[in-house]
Amino acid sequence: MTELTGKERVLKMFKKEAVDTMPCFSGQGTVTVQAIEKMGTQFAKIHNDAELMAGAALTSARMWNLDGLVVPFDMAAVAEAMGRGVSLYDGADGIIYPTVPNKWKELDEIDIPADFMSKGRMPVIDKAFAILKKEAPDLAIGAWVLGPFTQAGQIMELDVLLKGLKKKKDQIDAFLGQMTEITIDMCRHYEGLGVDFICVREMGSGTDLLSPRMWKTLIQPNLTRVFDAISIPSVNHICGSTDMIIEMMHECGADALSVDQKNNVVETREKIGNDALILGNFDPYGTLTTLEDSSEVANVIKKCIDDGVDSVWPGCDIWPDVRKENMKTYVQTVREYGVKPSPAVQRI
Amino acid sequence: MATKEEILEELKEAVIEYEEDDCVEAAQKVLDNPDLLTPMDGVLDGLAAGMEKVGELFDSHEYFVPEVLMCADALYAGLDVLRPHITLSETGPRASVVLGSVQGDVHDIGKNLVKMMFDIAGWDVHDLGRDVPLEEFVEKQLATGSDVLAMSAMMTTTMLGMKKVIAMVKEKNPDCLIMLGGAPLTRDVANLFGADGYAESAGNAVSEGIKMIGNLRKFEKGEVE
Numbered sequence: 001m002t003e004l005t006g007k008e009r010v011l012k013m014f015k016k017e018a019v020d021t022m023p024c025f026s027g028q029g030t031v032t033v034q035a036i037e038k039m040g041t042q043f044a045k046i047h048n049d050a051e052l053m054a055g056a057a058l059t060s061a062r063m064w065n066l067d068g069l070v071v072p073f074d075m076a077a078v079a080e081a082m083g084r085g086v087s088l089y090d091g092a093d094g095i096i097y098p099t100v101p102n103k104w105k106e107l108d109e110i111d112i113p114a115d116f117m118s119k120g121r122m123p124v125i126d127k128a129f130a131i132l133k134k135e136a137p138d139l140a141i142g143a144w145v146l147g148p149f150t151q152a153g154q155i156m157e158l159d160v161l162l163k164g165l166k167k168k169k170d171q172i173d174a175f176l177g178q179m180t181e182i183t184i185d186m187c188r189h190y191e192g193l194g195v196d197f198i199c200v201r202e203m204g205s206g207t208d209l210l211s212p213r214m215w216k217t218l219i220q221p222n223l224t225r226v227f228d229a230i231s232i233p234s235v236n237h238i239c240g241s242t243d244m245i246i247e248m249m250h251e252c253g254a255d256a257l258s259v260d261q262k263n264n265v266v267e268t269r270e271k272i273g274n275d276a277l278i279l280g281n282f283d284p285y286g287t288l289t290t291l292e293d294s295s296e297v298a299n300v301i302k303k304c305i306d307d308g309v310d311s312v313w314p315g316c317d318i319w320p321d322v323r324k325e326n327m328k329t330y331v332q333t334v335r336e337y338g339v340k341p342s343p344a345v346q347r348i
Numbered sequence: 349m350a351t352k353e354e355i356l357e358e359l360k361e362a363v364i365e366y367e368e369d370d371c372v373e374a375a376q377k378v379l380d381n382p383d384l385l386t387p388m389d390g391v392l393d394g395l396a397a398g399m400e401k402v403g404e405l406f407d408s409h410e411y412f413v414p415e416v417l418m419c420a421d422a423l424y425a426g427l428d429v430l431r432p433h434i435t436l437s438e439t440g441p442r443a444s445v446v447l448g449s450v451q452g453d454v455h456d457i458g459k460n461l462v463k464m465m466f467d468i469a470g471w472d473v474h475d476l477g478r479d480v481p482l483e484e485f486v487e488k489q490l491a492t493g494s495d496v497l498a499m500s501a502m503m504t505t506t507m508l509g510m511k512k513v514i515a516m517v518k519e520k521n522p523d524c525l526i527m528l529g530g531a532p533l534t535r536d537v538a539n540l541f542g543a544d545g546y547a548e549s550a551g552n553a554v555s556e557g558i559k560m561i562g563n564l565r566k567f568e569k570g571e572v573e
Binding site for chain 2: 097165
């Protein structure tokens with residue numbers, strides 16, 4: 001029997017077909033400092049150069065033997081393309097992710113340019129995908145977009161958005177509808193570029209911020225529209241507290257759900273059954289960067305598998321400054337301990 | 349004519365029900381009845397007490413962040429009325445704090461709730477805002493000689509900058525108390541970084557900010573040392 005390629009393993013998992021072992025990949029960033037150093041560049045430089053962006057993703061995936069990769073690495077690209085600017089922190093020490101410096105302060109100010117997909121770093125990201133399609137045919141290439149609500153919070157002040165949910169419900173409803181159309185357009189665009197899967201990160205909508213009732217009325221209908229429009233494998237990712245909304249997340253229609261360490265996966269399995277794909281749910285910083293004993297990393301990963309995930313995903317971007325031994329242990333444990341079937345995916 | 353308890357209850361309710369206009373009205377009643385209560389009574393036993401109840405509603409998942417933010421707006425509406433009438437002797441020696449969210453972090457909801465606590469207490473608050481370069485914390489602390497430097501990081505990825513600031517400030521001004529807050533922090537991390545205090549339970553800046561208000565009220569009333 002020939003071993004599956006990473007891409008085959010990931011795509012089979014999404015179809016819930018038997019695989020040789022559990023795929024090891026993520027819909028969030030998996031770039032690490034070891035790969036960046038090997039390339040002779042810096043974290044601050046890999047966000048606005050297609051060669052470096054694709055190179056950092058691919059070098060990381062090859063270095064750690066991952067089955068897939070995603071670009072870009074920061075959440076500011078769309079807001080930047082909409083004219084909100086970007087802080088890249090290229091003069092700062094260490095690793096700082098790009099942020100959006102000039103968010104709109106009022107709903108009335110919002111004016112999204114129709115051609116934002118060709119502005120800012122958006123063409124850089126498209127080019128990075130083209131490079132990856134050519135250079136990494138054996139790996140699953142993933143795109144990710146922010147969900148409508150989270151993207152809204154990237155282009156306008158979050159506190160204004162949150163208060164608007166109560167005070168200006170009709171206006172916010174209309175705005176989120178507009179953001180949903182934009183999210184769908186972006187998903188279709190990336191589908192057109194030939195990516196293998198799309199992760200929709202509605203990460204700002206967990207019950208740390210919003211009530212389940214708000215989630216049902218303001219988030220769920222829009223996410224359902226997004227997943228209805230995606231025709232390739234899709235992931236509904238929310239970090240933070242998701243136990244109270246997991247059934248509604250499941251109803252949105254994505255091929256898989258991704259949750260972080262705050263989710264009780266054992267209970268989630270009981271709620272949504274063994275047929276649903278669940279990805280998660282370890283704390284990437286607390287596991288890969290801070291644990292000093294790599295055997296503890298193995299225990300964290302084994303617990304995720306024992307709790308019932310179909311692929312062990314970090315709950316967020318992997319913090320690039322991982323410990324080498326921890327990263328190796330993470331991948332190795334997924335491969336070895338993940339040889340047994342997971343709830344939704346059998347083994348060859 | 350309203351009693352002291354009724355006026356305080358109006359203030360509390362206005363905060364809990366996030367009614368800014370009602371809060372202004374109730375605050376005005378405090379000023380109109382100096383024989384019944386002082387502006388500081390209104391702040392601590394009306395506005396802050398209301399916010400404490402909001403914290404309970406948040407912890408029990410009855411309120412979520414949108415409601416808390418609106419309650420904070422109502423509290424500030426009342427505070428704006430009362431604060432100009434609070435004399436220094438009521439609050440004791442005025443302390444000062446420099447606070448902000450560290451570079452790379454554009455989240456400031458938790459930081460603003462902590463700021464609210466210092467505002468309620470009548471401190472001189474030097475709010476540097478968010479995405480604050482590390483050197484700016486140091487420069488401002490040294491320039492103001494603040495008693496406290498409070499830094500917030502909502503994301504794991506930005507909290508590492510705190511360690512550098514603490515080292516720089518402690519080197520030049522070892523008496524400055526340094527408080528850390530934000531979702532990714534733990535006591536271990538705060539100790540490791542050399543901080544003097546941190547927002548306990550790390551899980552939620554919103555909840556912690558409000559709990560600090562409760563502690564402040566106890567402190568002002570002499571219930572804790």
